[in-house]
Amino acid sequence: xxxxxxxxxxxxxxxxxxxLSNAKAQSANFPFxxxxxxxxxxxxxxxxxKKLEELVNPERVIPATVExxxxxxxxxxxxxxxxxxxxxxxxxxxxxxxIHVLRxxxxxxxxxxxxxxxxxxxxxxxxxxxxxKDLETVDKKLEKxxxxxxxxxxxxxxxxxxxxxxxxxxxxGKSVRTIEFDEAIHDEFxxxxxxxxxxxxxxxxxxxxxxxVTGNAYVDQVREMVKDENAEVLVLAVGTEADIAELDDYExxxxxxxxxxxxxAGSAKLIRSAYKLLNQQxxxxxxxxxxxxxxxxxGATGPQAAGVIHTDFEKGFIRAEVIKYDTxxxxxxxAKVKEAGKLKIEGKDYxxxxxxxxxxxxxx
Numbered sequence: 001x002x003x004x005x006x007x008x009x010x011x012x013x014x015x016x017x018x019x020l021s022n023a024k025a026q027s028a029n030f031p032f033x034x035x036x037x038x039x040x041x042x043x044x045x046x047x048x049x050k051k052l053e054e055l056v057n058p059e060r061v062i063p064a065t066v067e068x069x070x071x072x073x074x075x076x077x078x079x080x081x082x083x084x085x086x087x088x089x090x091x092x093x094x095x096x097x098x099i100h101v102l103r104x105x106x107x108x109x110x111x112x113x114x115x116x117x118x119x120x121x122x123x124x125x126x127x128x129x130x131x132x133k134d135l136e137t138v139d140k141k142l143e144k145x146x147x148x149x150x151x152x153x154x155x156x157x158x159x160x161x162x163x164x165x166x167x168x169x170x171x172x173g174k175s176v177r178t179i180e181f182d183e184a185i186h187d188e189f190x191x192x193x194x195x196x197x198x199x200x201x202x203x204x205x206x207x208x209x210x211x212x213v214t215g216n217a218y219v220d221q222v223r224e225m226v227k228d229e230n231a232e233v234l235v236l237a238v239g240t241e242a243d244i245a246e247l248d249d250y251e252x253x254x255x256x257x258x259x260x261x262x263x264x265a266g267s268a269k270l271i272r273s274a275y276k277l278l279n280q281q282x283x284x285x286x287x288x289x290x291x292x293x294x295x296x297x298x299g300a301t302g303p304q305a306a307g308v309i310h311t312d313f314e315k316g317f318i319r320a321e322v323i324k325y326d327t328x329x330x331x332x333x334x335a336k337v338k339e340a341g342k343l344k345i346e347g348k349d350y351x352x353x354x355x356x357x358x359x360x361x362x363x364x
Contacts, residue, residue, distance in 0.1 A: 001295075002039070002067040003202075003274040004095030008122050011103040012206040012238040014038070017070035019242040019267050038070040044275050044282070044293070045268040048325055048355060052284060052291045055332055064282050064293035066275050069095055089133050089196065097200045097277040099270070100126065101238075104205040104218035119205070119218050120225055127175065127197070134195045135170045138163055141193060162189045170197075177201070178229065200277050203233045204270065212237040213261040232273055236266040281354040284325070285309075286334070302350040306360040316364040320346045325355035 005013045020042050044064040053061050071091045092098065102119040142163050148156035162185050169179050175197035181190060190198065203226055205219045215223075215235045223233050237260065244265060247253050257265060275295075282293045283305055296305045307314030322344045323337050331337045334357075352358070 001097075001278045001280060002069050002095045003097045003099050003278060004069045004071050004092050005099045005101060006071050006092055006126065007101035008103075008125065011101045011122070013101050014070055015242050016099075016101060016204070016206070016236070016238045016267075017068060019238060019245045020068050020271065040068045040070075041065050042068050042271055044271055044295075046272075046282060046293060048282075049284070049291065049293050051329060052286050052325075052357070055329070056286050056288065056291050058286070058288055058291040060290050062290060062292040064275070064280075064295045066271060066278065066280070066295075068099075068274065071095075089130075092130075092196055092199075093194055095199065097202070097274065099202050099204055099274060099277075101204045101206055102218075102222055104216060104222065104235075105208040105211070107208075117218070119222050123203075123222070123225065128173070130196045131170045131173065131175060134176060134197050135167065137193055137195060138166045138170065142167065158185070159189045166190065166195070175229075200279075201229070201231050202270075202273055202277050203231055205233060205235045206238045207235055209237050209240050209260050211235065212240065212266070232277075234266070234270055234273060236270060241265060241267050281352070283352055283354070283356040283358050285359065286328070286357050296352055298354075300352050301348065302346055302352060302358075302360075303348055305352045305358065306362065309360070312364045313360050313362045316362040317348060318361045318363055320350060321359040321361070322346050322350070323357040324353075325357060328357050 005017055007013050017038055017040060020040060042065060044066055046063060049061060049063055069091070100123070102122055103117060104119050106117055142160065145156050145160045145163060149160045162181065165179055165181070166176055169176065176190070176195040177198050177200065203222055205215065205222055207216060207219065210216075211219065212235065219233070219235055226233060240256075240260060244253050244256050245267065247256065253265070257263070279298050280295050281298045281300075283296060285292050285294065294305070294308050296308050302320040303314045303317040306317050306320065323334065323342065327337055327342050328334070331340055331342065334343075337343050
């Protein structure tokens, strides 16, 4: 599962990427500094993992991860191939969610591709280009579907109706994600077309140090603009966060954060938000060999969670032994949880909950 960082050139995408991952993407003060997408595998910060480590004292600890992709900046006309348009749109289509970076700070030393600071205009520029590309996709599909619908094909007529809803919305300047669809219709007709504007989005306002805690007027404008999109807005002083990430000393990092009024790095909050944006949750396995956070889709069943470890676990699933995280912490060990009768035995229909500590029994 990948989250793609997108935005106009020079808004801080590559600096953010460097901050989030150990990979060092080139970052410079000119457009199209990033041409090929950089991919970083980022650990998901989770204090629960640290607590389990303290209780179990394992040989190793492995956190959950999420892939972050830094994609080339987009300009007006990208949907027609301007700038690195075709490449950009191809790269973003391959991601599962979007982190849209908006410049919300003034700095005469950092050029803006349009010569002015206006996050609302910046957002509209990218939205329009993505919508135009999706319009191209839906028009191509409609050509084929309409021919089949005219022959009386009922399925084609249902698909035509769904695609026309998409076309009408896009022509009205609305993204596909804002359209209300029956889930079955969406999964059958909309999802396979991988519309770019159907992907979940998180807006990241890149601010200066003084605005890192409370935001600023630019951020207020963004929040007002996206209030009907069911999208999260995060505020991050990206340049400062990148400087903090360079520090090896933990106490220095804490002091640096305290100086700008933050209790934890904003980048940690962003990674957790990206994880949720991708519809992911965490369950744990906890033994003396290893304490590990596993990633599974929200709503996954016990066998599906077992399959994340190994496909044979899913095929031969018998049952899952489940301890709630809070219960594990309360009693301090698996043995004491069992003694207290708090360990639950769950079957194939069990829906995994975030934070479950699980052990699977299987037979192949």
